Amino acid sequence: xxxxxxxxxxxxxxxxxxxxxxxxxxxxxxxxxxxxxxxxxxxxxxxxxxxxxxxxxxxxxxxxxxxxxxxxxxxxxxxxxxxxxxxxxxxxxxxxxxxxxxxxxxxxxxxxxxxxxxxxxxxxxxxxxxxxxxxxxxxxxxxxxxxxxxxxxxxxxxxxxxxxxxxxxxxxxxxxxxxxxxxxxxxxxxxxxxxxxxxxxxxxxxxxxxxxxxxxx
Amino acid sequence: xxxxxxxxxxxxxxxxxxxxxxxxxxxxxxxxxxxxxxxxxxxxxxxxxxxxxxxxxxxxxxxxxxxxxxxxxxxxxxxxxxxxxxxxxxxxxxxxxxxxxxxxxxxxxxxxxxxxxxxxxxxxxxxxxxxxxxxxxxxxxxxxxxxxxxxxxxxxxxxxxxxxxxxxxxxxxxxxxxxxxxxxxxxxxxxxxxxxxxxxxxxxxxxxxxxxxxxxxxxxxxxxxxxxxxxxxxxxxxxxxxxxxxxxxxxxxxxxxxxxxxxxxxxxxxxxxxxxxxxxxxxxxxxxxxxxxxxxxxxxxxxxxxxxxxxxxxxxxxxxxxxxxxxxxxxxxxxxxxxxxxxxxxxxxxxxxxxxxxxxxxxxxxxxxxxxxxxxxxxxxxxxxxxxxxxxxxxxxxxxxxxxxxxxxxxxxxxxxxxxxxxxxxxxxxxxxxxxxxxxxxxxxxxxxxxxxxxxxxxxxxxxxxxxxxxxxxxxxxxxxxxxxxxxxxxxx
Ligand code: SF4
Numbered sequence: 149x150x151x152x153x154x155x156x157x158x159x160x161x162x163x164x165x166x167x168x169x170x171x172x173x174x175x176x177x178x179x180x181x182x183x184x185x186x187x188x189x190x191x192x193x194x195x196x197x198x199x200x201x202x203x204x205x206x207x208x209x210x211x212x213x214x215x216x217x218x219x220x221x222x223x224x225x226x227x228x229x230x231x232x233x234x235x236x237x238x239x240x241x242x243x244x245x246x247x248x249x250x251x252x253x254x255x256x257x258x259x260x261x262x263x264x265x266x267x268x269x270x271x272x273x274x275x276x277x278x279x280x281x282x283x284x285x286x287x288x289x290x291x292x293x294x295x296x297x298x299x300x301x302x303x304x305x306x307x308x309x310x311x312x313x314x315x316x317x318x319x320x321x322x323x324x325x326x327x328x329x330x331x332x333x334x335x336x337x338x339x340x341x342x343x344x345x346x347x348x349x350x351x352x353x354x355x356x357x358x359x360x361x362x363x364x365x
Numbered sequence: 366x367x368x369x370x371x372x373x374x375x376x377x378x379x380x381x382x383x384x385x386x387x388x389x390x391x392x393x394x395x396x397x398x399x400x401x402x403x404x405x406x407x408x409x410x411x412x413x414x415x416x417x418x419x420x421x422x423x424x425x426x427x428x429x430x431x432x433x434x435x436x437x438x439x440x441x442x443x444x445x446x447x448x449x450x451x452x453x454x455x456x457x458x459x460x461x462x463x464x465x466x467x468x469x470x471x472x473x474x475x476x477x478x479x480x481x482x483x484x485x486x487x488x489x490x491x492x493x494x495x496x497x498x499x500x501x502x503x504x505x506x507x508x509x510x511x512x513x514x515x516x517x518x519x520x521x522x523x524x525x526x527x528x529x530x531x532x533x534x535x536x537x538x539x540x541x542x543x544x545x546x547x548x549x550x551x552x553x554x555x556x557x558x559x560x561x562x563x564x565x566x567x568x569x570x571x572x573x574x575x576x577x578x579x580x581x582x583x584x585x586x587x588x589x590x591x592x593x594x595x596x597x598x599x600x601x602x603x604x605x606x607x608x609x610x611x612x613x614x615x616x617x618x619x620x621x622x623x624x625x626x627x628x629x630x631x632x633x634x635x636x637x638x639x640x641x642x643x644x645x646x647x648x649x650x651x652x653x654x655x656x657x658x659x660x661x662x663x664x665x666x667x668x669x670x671x672x673x674x675x676x677x678x679x680x681x682x683x684x685x686x687x688x689x690x691x692x693x694x695x696x697x698x699x700x701x702x703x704x705x706x707x708x709x710x711x712x713x714x715x716x717x718x719x720x721x722x723x724x725x726x727x728x729x730x731x732x733x734x735x736x737x738x739x740x741x742x743x744x745x746x747x748x749x750x751x752x753x754x755x756x757x758x759x760x761x762x763x764x765x766x767x768x769x770x771x772x773x774x775x776x777x778x779x780x781x782x783x784x785x786x787x788x789x790x791x792x793x794x795x796x797x798x799x800x801x802x803x804x805x806x807x808x809x810x811x812x813x814x815x816x817x818x819x820x821x822x823x824x825x826x827x828x829x830x831x832x833x834x835x836x837x838x839x840x841x842x843x844x845x846x847x848x849x850x851x852x853x854x855x856x857x858x
Contacts, residue, residue, distance in 0.1 A: 150474035158461035161674035162442035261659040334646040339598040343514035344556040354598025
């Protein structure tokens with residue numbers, strides 16, 4: 149392997165070493181806040197997500213399975229890959245898929261990402277929603293897949309109402325976050341481009357449709 | 366594909382003079398119209414989204430973001446060291462490259478060691494700066510640009526003309542022709558159809574690639590994380606499917622903490638495309654862990670200096686705060702007039718390119734770039750990290766005069782002008798004689814504003830200077846003469 153410039157040499161060009169005390173930098177996050185905790189977070193999230201071209205649907209916890217199998221029947225996927233950390237939720241989703249006649253391909257551990265290219269829908273849980281931007285925040289930690297939300301042409305996400313944060317800032321200033329996942333992604337709409345003459349086209353490389361079941365407990 | 370044309374366009378023979386490409390752009394109305402309408406629309410949208418979101422808070426946010434960036438640059442050595450340590454702690458590898466050749470050699474070596482044959486690449490200005498694709502292809506690694514605009518530009522063996530929207534100079538017909546010719550598909554002008562064709566072609570590449578290359582929007586020193594902001598999803602696919610992920614990044618991309626990131630996320634998308642946030646914001650911290658079901662097993666960072674440490678040491682280090690949002694390009698009247706990025710003869714174009722390129726690649730190599738601004742201030746107003754670009758053009762112009770890069774005649778003319786400004790008599794004489802002389806040289810131009818005489822070409826010694834400049838004739842009577850006759854002011858007036 150070709151060795152590049154040594155670290156010492158490289159760093160020396162950037163000036164003299166400074167002490168870690170140089171890290172003193174306080175910033176005012178509140179300047180950035182566009183949505184406060186007092187707002188109706190659910191309403192704001194639904195509105196923002198829909199405005200971005202995602203399809204959020206509010207469901208009661210007890211009817212989640214029914215609503216999901218209804219949605220799957222509408223979308224009629226033949227196969228799905230799952231990225232769900234919680235065992236109970238996973239069984240619920242599998243039952244809904246079964247009643248909608250959709251086959252689950254377990255792409256999460258055994259077969260890796262290549263198999264995700266052949267399925268019709270990726271079904272994932274999420275860590276947070278963001279009311280300000282309508283974003284979903286997904287983590288790859290705890291057995292969750294990096295590709296499930298991105299590779300299949302349709303993404304179906306399950307978000308619980310209490311996971312909705314007011315503002316993007318709240319995600320970054322939350323203390324006590326556990327270890328950083330290998331991959332985190334904020335999904336803010338379906339995949340899109342305006343590269344050809346500024347004409348908006350959805351579904352470039354990532355999914356063309358993002359459905360969100362927002363569960364109200 | 367060894368890309369001679371691309372070499373020529375963004376890596377021209379030096380010293381590079383803008384004249385020929387400006388003439389070409391002037392003759393290409395379609396291109397100038399495309400560039401003007403797209404950039405003008407983006408510029409309006411940017412102003413709207415800031416007014417509708419941060420409103421009067423915006424200046425304070427800009428200053429805060431600029432302060433964070435200035436802090437990083439002041440302590441860059443510390444933060445680069447910290448970043449490298451954090452990446453290694455996560456199981457990634459960091460390589461240091463003094464220049465772009467070294468960076469490319471490292472990348473090619475990684476590709477060879479992994480036996481990589483197919484590489485998928487997401488959009489990255491720094492890989493353009495290094496002409497990485499050329500070197501990978503020469504080493505036998507098929508390398509595919511996966512951003513739609515970059516993909517079409519690559520099919521056409523063309524070069525990107527804007528740092529955010531690379532095919533701003535091309536229309537749907539050009540895209541259709543490129544796909545028809547290179548992918549043997551039916552010709553179409555429908556953007557959705559063209560996008561669908563690219564999607565299916567590139568999905569196959571994503572699926573089978575063994576190497577993924579990305580740039581970096583931000584690097585987080587405390588956690589060793591990489592942040593990527595995209596709309597299409599190609600970056601996510603490029604760095605999830607292949608077994609090896611190589612990140613190319615300039616050293617100025619590092620910011621201290623994850624908690625500093627929202628400043629830049631909230632500014633970047635609004636400034637670049639008028640969105641609140643790009644569709645995908647990926648934060649990647651290390652290679653795949655044993656508990657992860659998918660993702661690359663190897664993660665390499667190649668950190669590139671390539672002239673940046675020189676800029677850092679200069680009094681123009683502020684330019685390294687740039688987050689490459691493209692807002693200054695969209696706001697710039699010169700960028701529109703010259704038909705987009707190609708006229709700048711370098712990877713970074715528009716106001717930021719005109720200021721940065723001479724510093725990275727030598728002022729003597731790009732003598733025209735500091736002049737490629739009307740100093741109107743639109744770029745400074747547009748910049749979300751408050752970079753005072755006009756100030757940098759003035760500094761560069763001063764340096765040119767000091768280093769005598771500007772021709773001796775132009776210097777002489779400026780000196781005479783400066784002298785005459787100090788003496789009322791000389792000024793009066795000079796302007797009267799000048800007016801008579803210029804009258805003889807001017808010609809009546811139709812199509813230019815008003816029915817006024819224009820100076821198109823001046824004789825030696827001003828010939829070269831006037832080649833790229835058309836000037837309106839001075840008014841027939843001077844301000845002084847008018848003042849005297851219309852307002853009846855006395856001799857001392
Ligand atoms: S100089 Fe400022 S406006 Fe221009 S690209 Fe960089 S950050 Fe954006």
